[in-house]
Amino acid sequence: LVARSLAVQFSRIQFTPDLMPSDVLGTPVFNPKEGTFDFKRGPLFGNIILIDEINRAPAKTQSALFEVMEEKQITVDGKTYQMQPPFMVLATQNPIEQEGTxxxxxxxxxxxxxxxxVPYPNEGEELEILNQFHALGNTDVLTVIHSVLHGDTIVRIRKVVKEIVIDQKLLAFIAKLVHQTRNNKSIYLGASPRASLAIMNASKAMAAINGRDFVTPDDILEVVPPILRHRIILSPDKEMEGVTEDNVIKQIIQSLDIPR
Known part of the structure; x- marks a missing residue:
């Protein structure tokens, strides 16, 4: 639905235990007429990529995503292929305690x-889901979605967001917050510098969404939990106590002086 509203190419990949890197990236195929190998592109070539059940594939297949998620390119047999912007990877995962993950x-x-x-919906939300799908009847939901933006427009908007103003005090706050994750007794592994960059860029985007050309502390505080919760690993004793990543992130924020 998002891809259709942006008029960009969508690709879905179902991860399974027997999935190989070539199934995702693509593979050279021999052309008998020319006597050469032609590269057959895999489903990763697109704009919005949805990986379903990402943690059902083994580490070898997961490693195939490293280059493309960071550098927006893939390298096969020594040749590099650039992804067409805008490029974004979305993924769902199953609870780690489930079999086959x-x-x-x-x-x-x-x-x-x-x-x-994404927790379970409450009773009212579930009723609303039922009403909406009942009202659709035999209507194909994709037929009622029309593009409101185009891929090149998203690329231009991203460039504008990069120019949004962020005060030096707020940059220092981001650096201190991320640094605290590396010096916290409840955390075994803290966040990397990628987390700092992610908070800065996401807070700029949040400011733009709210119609401002400058970042506020509230923009930062809103994006910190979803950015940090998968980047930190709690100490074993805290996991045994049932403490969550969000609990620790909240404690760290409360221990800092928020610039105003």
């Missing part, structure tokens, strides 16, 4: 901007 590498988690937790 693998824990994602920290380096891969660090490449995702947000981790959005």
């Amino acid at each position: 693998y824990r994602l590498p920290e380096a891969q988690l660090d490449r995702f901007l947000f981790k959005v937790v």
